[in-house]
Amino acid sequence: MSVRDIQLDDKGRLRHFLTVEGLSRQILTDILDTAESFATVGEQAVKKVPLLRGKTITNLFFESSTRTRTTFELAAKRLSADVLNINVATSSTSKGESMLDMLRNLEAMHCDMFVVRHNRSGAAHFIARHVAPHISVINGGDGCHAHPTQAMLDMFTIRRHKGEFNKLKVAIVGDILHSRVARSQIHALSILGAHEIRVIGPKTLIPRDASTFGVHVVHDLRAGLSDVDAVLMLRLQRERMEGAFLPSEHEYFQLYGLNEDTLAHAKPDAIVLHPGPINRGVEIDSRVADGARSVILEQVTNGIAVRMAVMAMVLGRGNADEGEVRRPGAER
Amino acid sequence: MSVRDIQLDDKGRLRHFLTVEGLSRQILTDILDTAESFATVGEQAVKKVPLLRGKTITNLFFESSTRTRTTFELAAKRLSADVLNINVATSSTSKGESMLDMLRNLEAMHCDMFVVRHNRSGAAHFIARHVAPHISVINGGDGCHAHPTQAMLDMFTIRRHKGEFNKLKVAIVGDILHSRVARSQIHALSILGAHEIRVIGPKTLIPRDASTFGVHVVHDLRAGLSDVDAVLMLRLQRERMEGAFLPSEHEYFQLYGLNEDTLAHAKPDAIVLHPGPINRGVEIDSRVADGARSVILEQVTNGIAVRMAVMAMVLGRGNADEGEVRRPGAER
Amino acid sequence: MSVRDIQLDDKGRLRHFLTVEGLSRQILTDILDTAESFATVGEQAVKKVPLLRGKTITNLFFESSTRTRTTFELAAKRLSADVLNINVATSSTSKGESMLDMLRNLEAMHCDMFVVRHNRSGAAHFIARHVAPHISVINGGDGCHAHPTQAMLDMFTIRRHKGEFNKLKVAIVGDILHSRVARSQIHALSILGAHEIRVIGPKTLIPRDASTFGVHVVHDLRAGLSDVDAVLMLRLQRERMEGAFLPSEHEYFQLYGLNEDTLAHAKPDAIVLHPGPINRGVEIDSRVADGARSVILEQVTNGIAVRMAVMAMVLGRGNADEGEVRRPGAER
Secondary structure (H helix, E strand, O other): OOHHHHHEOOOOOEOOEOOOOOOOHHHHHHHHHHHHHHOOHHHOOOOOOOOOOOOEEEEEEOOOOHHHHHHHHHHHHHOOOEEEEEEHHHOHHHHOOOHHHHHHHHHHOOOOEEEEEEOOOOHHHHHHHHOOOOOEEEEEEEOOOEOHHHHHHHHHHHHHHHOOHHHOEEEEEOOOOOOHHHHHHHHHHHHOOOOEEEEEOOHHHOOOOHHHHOOEEEOOHHHHHOOOOEEEEOOOOHHHOOOOOOOOHHHHHHHHOEOHHHHOOOOOOOEEEOOOOOOEOOOEOHHHHOOOOEOHHHHHHHHHHHHHHHHHHHHOOOOHHHOOOOOOOOOO | OOHHHHHEOOOOOEOOEOOOOOOOHHHHHHHHHHHHHHOOHHHOOOOOOOOOOOOEEEEEEOOOOHHHHHHHHHHHHHOOOEEEEEEHHHOHHHHOOOHHHHHHHHHHOOOOEEEEEEOOOOHHHHHHHHOOOOOEEEEEEEOOOEOHHHHHHHHHHHHHHHOOOOOOEEEEEOOOOOOHHHHHHHHHHHHOOOOEEEEEOOHHHOOOOHHHHOOEEEOOHHHHHOOOOEEEEOOOOHHHOOOOOOOOHHHHHHHHOEOHHHHOOOOOOOEEEOOOOOOEOOOEOHHHHOOOOEOHHHHHHHHHHHHHHHHHHHHOOOOHHHOOOOOOOOOO | OOHHHHHEOOOOOEOOEOOOOOOOHHHHHHHHHHHHHHOOHHHOOOOOOOOOOOOEEEEEEOOOOHHHHHHHHHHHHHOOOEEEEEEHHHOHHHHOOOHHHHHHHHHHOOOOEEEEEEOOOOHHHHHHHHOOOOOEEEEEEEOOOEOHHHHHHHHHHHHHHHOOHHHOEEEEEOOOOOOHHHHHHHHHHHHOOOOEEEEEOOHHHOOOOHHHHOOEEEOOHHHHHOOOOEEEEOOOOHHHOOOOOOOOHHHHHHHHOEOHHHHOOOOOOOEEEOOOOOOEOOOEOHHHHOOOOEOHHHHHHHHHHHHHHHHHHHHOOOOHHHOOOOOOOOOO
C-alpha cells in the first residue's frame, strides 16, 4: 500500500496526514479552505468550537518539542477535544514495551488520534500502517522526511498574501538536504501549481537528485532570490548535521544568510517565512526577521488554524448526516 | 480502624478504594455493574458524561507510571472532571515538605480525589487515614500490597466472557510473592465466589502461607492449568525482585512461560489475561498474547470503564436526591 | 514607564499583576472583594464558573514549582480557561531561542495570559513590558523581588479574621532580605493602611534601608511580637541564601523560631500565617503550625480564590457591556 493510499479512506477523504506527497490539489485546497474558516476562532472572545468534544487526541512525542506539542495541544483544545500528552522519551518504555504494544494499548483506551513526533523518518507512517481503523495519525515531524502541517501552514500564509499559486516564484533557502520542512514544502508548492520553485544552498546541503523534483537548484543566494514572491528560510539545524557539511556559522551567514541586502533581490513585496525557532544572525538577520516583509509570526497563528483544520477533517469524516467537514461556529 | 472500615462511609458505601480485601460481594458486584453501564461510553462519538464536572481529581504519583496515570486521567476526563497530574518523584519534595503537609495543602485546594501510586506497601492506606472527610483515595498500586482497580478490571473481563464466578476455575501464574496484582486478584476471586483459585509458580515466588488464603498452590504449570476457565498471567517484574529468586529468564520461560502447548492444558475456551505491559517471550509467548483466547487488550478497554465506575461511586455518594450512584447517559 | 503605569490600562483597571507596589488601596480592595465572591466556589459541588471559558492561560515557569503551578492551574480551570503548562527549564530553550522570540510565538498562538515564575528579579516585569496589548501577565514570583498573589492571599486571610487593617499591628518574621513574599507583604500592608508593620530578624537578614519603607525593625523576637494581631512567618530559604548569613538552623530556631512560648507575646487572638512549605522545627514549631491560631491551610484555600480574582479582573476588562468585573455564579 502506498503512502498515498494509506492517507485516504475508501471515499478518498483524508484519514491520516503523514506527508503532502501524493495528495491531490483538491485535498490540499480543502485543508487551506477549512483552515480559513478556523482562522478567526483565535480572535474570538471564546476561542473554542465544539467540533471534537469527547474525542481523545494523544500527543505521542518520541522526540521532545515543547513548541510543536503546544501548537497541537492548543488546536485540539480549541476544538474541545481532550488532550493526552505522552512524552515517550521519558516514559515507561524503560519497562521494555514495544512500540506496537504501546499503540495497541492506547487504541484499546479509545484514543481517536495520535499526533506523532519522532526523530526517525517513517515513524508516523509505520504507526499509521498499524493502527486500528478508527484511529487517525498526524505526522508532527519525522526525522528528515516530512513535516506536513508545517508545509500547509506555510502554504496558507502564502495564499493569504499572494492569492493563487500559479503565478508565484518561491525560493527555499538553506539546508535542503536534512530538512523535513523543505521536503514537504516542495511537494505542497508543486501540487498547488507554483510557477517556479527554487532551492538555494551550498552543494553539500542540497540533495543530488533535487532537480528531479521539478525544482531549480541555485547555489548563489542573490541569483536565487531574484524576482521571487516568497522566501522560505529554513532553520540551520546543527543537531541534524552530522559531520562537516559547512565551514562555520559565520561563513554560512556570509553566503546564505538573509539580510536586507540579499532580500533586495526579491520582488519588493516579497514575503519572508521561517518555521522557527529562528537563529538570529545565523540564517536570518534580525532586521529581516522583524521587518515589514516578515510573516513569521503570522505563520505561528496560522499554524493553529491549519492544525485545527486537519484534525477536524480526519476526525470529522463518516458523520454523513452532519456534512463531510463540519465547519466551526462560535460555541454558545 | 480496619482497612475495611476505612473504605466505607457510615452508610456502607464505598468511600475509598484501597484494597479488595474485606469488601463485600455486593460492593464488588456494584462496581462491576456500574462499569457495565460505562463500557459503552468509550464507543460513543462523544466519549464524555457529565457526572463529575467541576470535581478535581489529582493523580499523585510517587512512582512514575505513564500507563496507569493515562488510564486514570482518561477515566476522569471522560467523567468531565478536572485532572491535576502531580509527579511527586520529580516535584518540590526537594524542598523538604512532608507528605502530610503536601496532603493538607492539596486538601485545602479543594481536591476531591487522590489517585495514589507508590512503591511502598500501605502508602494509599496511610493517605486515606489522614485525608479530610470530603476526599476519596483510590489506590493505583502500592508496593507489593494491592492494585484493586487492576483486579476489578480483570473480574469485569472474566465476567463478560464467563458469566457467574461460582463455576469457574482460575489460575494465576508467575511471581505471586511480589505481585500486588495477584494479591488483589485472589481477594476478588475469593469474594466473588470463584469455584477454585490456583496459584502457579516456583516455590521461591509463592508466599509460604499461600494456602491459608484458600488457594491451591501448584508448582507445575501444566498440572496447574489443567481444566481452568481463565489464566491470569503476571508480569515478571525484574525491578521488584531483589536477589536470586530464579535462575534466568530463559529457564523461567521454559518452566512457567505460557505458550500454545502449555495453554492446551486449560479448557478449550479458556481466556488469557495479563495486566501489561507484557514481556514477550519471558512470561508469555507472542502467539498466545496475540491469539484468539487472549483478552489482554479488552482488559485495557475495560480498565477505563472500571476506573470510571469506581470514581463515580466514591464521589457520587451523598447526593441523595440524585440517586446513590448516578448512571451515565450521553451528554447533550 | 513606571511599574505602576504598566500594571494599569488607560482606564486605570488592573491589566498586569506584577507587584503590589504602587497600586492604589482601591485596586487592592477590589482584589480582596472579588476574591470574596470566589471563595465559595471551591465548596460547591461543581467547582467551576464559566467566566474565562475559551481563554488560554499559560503557566510559563522558568523556575520549577509544582505547588505554585498547581494553585494557578486550579484557579484557571475553575474559571473554565484552557491551561497550558510550559516548564521552560526543561523545554526547547536548548534550541537557543531567545525569551522574546518565545513570547512572540506564544502571543501569536493567541494566549491570553502568562503566569510567570522566574528566579531573576524583574523577569515578569520584563515580559509585561514586551507583550502584545491583548496579553496580561501575572507574576508568580520573581527572584527576591515580588510575589504579589501570595501577599494578597495573606491580606485576604488577615481581613477575614481581623476586619479592617487600620487598627492592626502585624509582624513579619524571618529572612526579610531575600524574601519576595516579605517585600510584597510590606507594600500591601502599607497600602491597606495597617496601623503598624514590624519586621523581625537578625541584622544580616534585614535590608539596611528597611526603616525607610515605614516599617519598624526589631531584632528581638519576643519584643517584636509583643501585642501584634498577626504573625507572618517567612520560610527560611536556604537555597536563596548565599554565604554565611546565619550560624546554624538550630541557633536560628533558638532566636527566631516561632513556638508557643514566643507566640505568647502576641495578642491572645493573634493569627499565624506562613506561605508554605513550612520547615517544621526550623522557623516554626509544629504545635504552632498545627495549632488553633494557625491559618496556614486557610491561606492555601484563599490562594485559589485570590488567584481566580486576579485572573478574572485582568482578563475581564473591556467587556463594557458585561460589567467591569464579572462576578461568578454557579454554572448551570
